[in-house]
Amino acid sequence: MAQDFYTRLVYARNAPILGIFAYYLLKLLGVEIPRSVPIGEGFELAHGGFGVVIHSKTVIGKRVKIYPGVGTGRADIYRPIHESRFEGIVIEDDVILSPGAKVLGKEGILRVRRGTVVGANAVLLESTGENEIWAGVPARKVGVRP
Numbered sequence: 001m002a003q004d005f006y007t008r009l010v011y012a013r014n015a016p017i018l019g020i021f022a023y024y025l026l027k028l029l030g031v032e033i034p035r036s037v038p039i040g041e042g043f044e045l046a047h048g049g050f051g052v053v054i055h056s057k058t059v060i061g062k063r064v065k066i067y068p069g070v071g072t073g074r075a076d077i078y079r080p081i082h083e084s085r086f087e088g089i090v091i092e093d094d095v096i097l098s099p100g101a102k103v104l105g106k107e108g109i110l111r112v113r114r115g116t117v118v119g120a121n122a123v124l125l126e127s128t129g130e131n132e133i134w135a136g137v138p139a140r141k142v143g144v145r146p
Contacts, residue, residue, distance in 0.1 A: 006026075006029070006031070006045045006048050006049060007043065007044065007045060009022045009025055009026050009029075010022075010026065010031075010033060010039060010043060010045055011039070011043075013026070013033065013035045014035055019035060020035075023035055029048065029050070030048075030049070030050040030051055030052075031045065031048075031049045031050065031051075031052045032052065032053045032054065033052065033054045034054065034055075034056040036056050037054055037056065037058050037059070037060060038059055038060065039060045039064075040060060040061045040062035040063070040064065040093065041062050041063075042062050042063035042064075043060060043062075043063070043064055043065075043066075044063075044064070044065045044066070045066055046065055046066065046067045046068070047067065047068055048068070049066060049067070049068055049070075050068045050069075051068050051069040051070075052066055052068065052069070052070050052071070053070075053071045053072070053073070054070075054071075054072050055072045055073040055074065055088075055089060057086070057087065057088035057089065058072045058088065058089045058090075058091065059088065059089070059090045059091065060091045061090075061091055061092045061093040061094075061095065061114070062093040062094070063093055063094050064091055064093070064094070064095045064096075064097070065095075065096045065097070066097045067096075067097060067098050067099040067100075067101070067120075068099055068100075069099050069100040069101075070097045070098075070099070070100070070101050070102070070103075071101075071102045071103070071104075072089045072091075072102075072103045072104070073089075073102075073103075073104055073105075074086045074104065074105060074106070075104035075105060075106040075125055076106050076107075084107075085106070085107035085108065086105050086106060086107060086108075087105070087107075087108050087109045088105065088109050088110075089103055089105050089109070089110045089111075089112070090109055090110070090111045090112070091103070091112045092111065092112060092113050092114040092115075092116075093114050093115075094114055094115045095112050095113075095114070095115065095116050095117070095118075096116075096117045096118070097112075097118050098117065098118060098119050098120040098121075098122070099120045099121070100120055100121040100122075101118040101119065101120065101121065101122050101123075101124065102122070102123045102124065103118065103124045104123065104124070104125055105125075106125065110124075110125075110126065110127050111127040111128070112124065112127070112128055113127070113128045113129055113130045113131075113132070114130045114131070115130050115131035115132075115145055116128045116129075116130070116131065116132050116133070116134065116145075117132075117133045117134070117145060118134050118135075118139060119133065119134060119135030119136070119139070119142075120135075121137070122134055122135050122136055122137065122139040123136075123137045123138050123139055124138075124139040125138050125139065126139075128141070129141075131144055131145040132144055132145070133145060
């Protein structure tokens with residue numbers, strides 16, 4: 001039941017009037033997903049997603065599941081924004097971002113391909129293939145989903 005509440009808030013972010021309220025309510029609940037981030041149908045913010053921080057240049061596909069503590073963003077935060085070659089992050093359909101996973105792009109667009117699982121506390125710094133399992137710091141491919 002609570003899960004439905006969080007999911008409704010995530011989708012309500014873009015409503016004309018109540019969207020700003022939904023966005024700030026999510027922030028109060030510990031979830032930072034900018035209103036500019038498009039999210040496909042079937043999205044799940046597991047366990048309320050406390051500590052989730054999504055970069056404004058992220059695109060989230062269909063049936064993506066994000067656990068608490070997940071973050072997406074720039075890997076080159078030491079550079080001024082105007083010097084960064086980071087363009088964004090695309091999380092394709094059916095991806096699972098496990099608790100504490102970080103997806104950080106340094107240049108261009110980092111793609112987490114369809115069906116990929118990024119393990120708990122992994123730090124993903126490169127694009128993946130489809131249905132791969134990535135784990136570690138920095139993350140590396142450790143398997144393939146059946």
